[in-house]
Amino acid sequence: MKLHFFKIYLRFLLKNKVFTLINVLGLAIGIVSFLILIKYVSYQTNYDRFFVDHNQIYRINTHVSKNQQVINETATSFSALAPTLRTETVGVEATTQISYEKCLMDYREKEFKINDLNILWTDNSFFEVFNLNLIQGDKEEVLLRPFTTVISKATSKLYFKNENPIGKIINLNGDDYPLEVTGIFEDIPENSHIKCDFLVSKATGISKGWDSKNGNWNGPGAYNRTYVKLKKEANISVFQDRLSALLKQRYKSKNPEISVRLSLMPIKDIHLKTYFKNEIKRPIGVSIERLYFLSIIAIIIMIVAWVNFINLTIGKTMTRTLEIGIKKTLGAVKSSLIRNFLLESIFMSVLAFIVAVLILVLATLFIFQVPELSFMKDIWTSGVFWFQIVSVMLLGAVFAGVYPAFSLSKLSPTKALKGIVLQQNLYIKKSLIVFQFIAAIGLILGTFTIYDQLTHMKDKKLGFNASNKLIIRAPKSMNSHKLAFSNIHAFKNTVLELPEVENVSASRSIPGQQVRYTSPYFKRLGQNAKTESESDYQIAVIDDTFFDTYSISLLAGKNFTSNYENHKTDIIINETAIKLLGFTSAEEAINQNIIGPKNIQYTIIGVIKDYHQQGLKAKLHPTIYRYYLKYNYIHGHYSIAVNMEATEKLIPAVKDIWNTIYPNDTFEYFFMDDYYNKQYALENNFMRLFFTASFIAILICCMGLYGLSAHTLLQRKKETAIRKIVGASVKDIFILLVKEYAYLILIALFISLPISYSILESWLSNYTYRVNVSPLLILVSVIILVSVVLLTIFKNTWALAKRNPSESVKV
């Protein structure tokens, strides 16, 4: 474009500041929102694809059935599976085993420790399956000796700065596990399910006696995960058959009702498709379905932004006929005009692009630091990202440029010189607006409905009291420590002396957590278990104060007493378990005996009312509560019930007590109500996203509408002037003009409501405790849209209706 033409355009843009601003800003906001969403989707769908040969790597899952009914599906498998597979040659290139734990890692030399780091227990076969480079150390030698570890590059930086970490000692969970660093591996990206900080040798566990080299065929357990890398040419179904045959040969079920099946899952599918228990990294808030949702929203926003850009650009360009006429009489040919229009619209998109990049720069500096948005960090070096942003920009430019370019350039100069404002193709314009309305209604209704569902879940009676509960995580260094048990009593008793504390409880899991231990092997003494509702029983480990601390009510029988020695085989169960075991009432169950795993006989001493351990997204599970016993106790949390609102005021006092009893452990606390509501993080995020998306879409729609109503003013001023001259009042004209939009809204409603209704209903059907799409909310959404539309068009429309006819009729 010659500088001259560019100047004309630039001055035109400056003269029409509002137009330029809303056009550029609308498109920029659209581009940014679109790209963030798409980037998020691709981050999620690319999970574990970082490993070059991810197509060959599978994890073996275990499915346990009782009487042909599946009762347990887990990501773990027999500990003997990997050692056995290693000797099999059919199609297997490599096999490895992984156990996972979160640990306190203490570099005592520099007194530097971090809690909850991700630890994988494995051996050097890990590197045969997962093709990770070692920056230091030898793949053949690392992770073979007991008490050795290989650390990630990031961890090395964190702990050792510029020191050479090789040979240094890091203590895992206290005194018993001093680990020697023998290598550094390159960082695994965030979007991998085996993202970890430390690899610790399996030999460590073997030397401590809680792990074994060859494993056993007892059951899948909760710890041991098996991964295989098949040979490139291997046939997966052949391998699957071989696996089943192997299992048949080795695994002998102790209970004829129980059967086990193994399945293979490609690692790239784990993140999005897993429904298994005991995942290393439980995907929170993602599912393929939701990613579809997000992609659709992303596309809707982008289209709305484009539509807006196109509508505005076309509308505004149509007012430039005189300029075209002049250019034509001065000798401009069609091709040069077309080129001009296209370049102008590209220029406009480039402006939007620059604004979008500016927004992204600011966002990188201030917003993308949030962990939830960390997936945006690498955009500046991502080729795909830049390809996307440029193509989005150019596509918009071409869409917006082509129509005016071709319709205006073919205009005859004599017509153009009359300076008429061209009528656009009304069909196109109107369907574009209708599309925007459809999107707006859907997004508004979506926001409301998700909000409705969320409040429904938050407000529902949970069956326990979540407020004013201070939770402290158990001391890591006390795992299998000889003082573990007496320290719990010491801590509980000291904390209880604080006047604000009403109750203290130590338990394995707390409300809001999945109870990790489950077993199908429970039935009433002398009876077969009911077959139609087979299920795993959750086994929760608590103490005598747990129910009081959480105000969970006892329906019948009694609670545990402080003397745990009396409760070795006593259990308390919940209502759901009562029904499953075939009792007709809570009273009936008291003092009855049931048979558990390993044929141990238990006595039911109490029945509690059901409460929502896992939030309202999950069903109620049959649960068996046991008093913790010395030998099998793994401590999870302290729960402290406080009798005042400002629970956080108590923290310093509790921390002092903690530091005297647990000098080697970090004090980490949180509040039950926050924690419990985090289960709804997905819904919260989704709602925020929906809200933001609808807000952006509506904002862009409004911008477009405003520009358009200004354009209508130009197109219809003659018509309205004549109507007024023949007697129409201001009101008549106003209604006439508004009616046009009313029709469009009506059409949009007819299309949008059924679609959004059915989409939202199907989304809600995923919830056990759900609301329905409420007619009231539909009405409110419609009212919101109508008022926003009216407000937007009011200024221009009213101005047109009020206009003095003599100003217009000359034209």
Next chain:
Amino acid sequence: MLLQLNNIFKWVNSGGQRIFLLKDINLSVQEGEFISIMGPSGSGKSTLLNVIGMLDNFDEGEYHFLNESVHTLKEKHRANLYKEYIGFVFQSYHLLDELTVKENLEMPLLYKKYKSSERKAMVADMLDRFNIVGKKDLFPAQLSGGQQQLVGVARALIAIPKLILADEPTGNLNSKQSEEIMELFKKLNKEGVTIIQVTHSEKNAAYGSRIINLLDGRKTS
């Protein structure tokens, strides 16, 4: 001979009837002539001017401009022809609001293959000749009507056309400004530029060497 129109017809169809805008127009124009087209509203003056300027098509007849047969040319060639030889002056000036006087003058040159230095020289020359050097950086909105039309005429002349077509060039001006523009036309004509103007005013018509009267699309004299 600069141009010749033979039996030109132009019509529109309206309600099954053919309405003639131009009917059997024959006209030949020699180089150096100054012609005024007159007639009442709707008689086809502007249409004739647009046909001569090749801005508008006609339905029947032949049009020869220099040695080209315009009626056989495609749009692109016609555009090349008129941008080479014809300059236009309009009643409402039709300057581009977004450009300064200087930039407006430069516009026609951009559609031809002039080098930047040549363009600058030609614009400077024209500003000088019309005595508007002091106004070169002003925008049209900052000028009076007479001054705008002066720029309009300068723009029409800058590419050194053989023919100037002016559609009511003084229609929006007061009598003094009108007189100045007409004097300018007279001077240009003496310098050898052929001019065809559409006008309502007998006085303006008198500046020309020949008057063509139109009535209902027909030439009456």
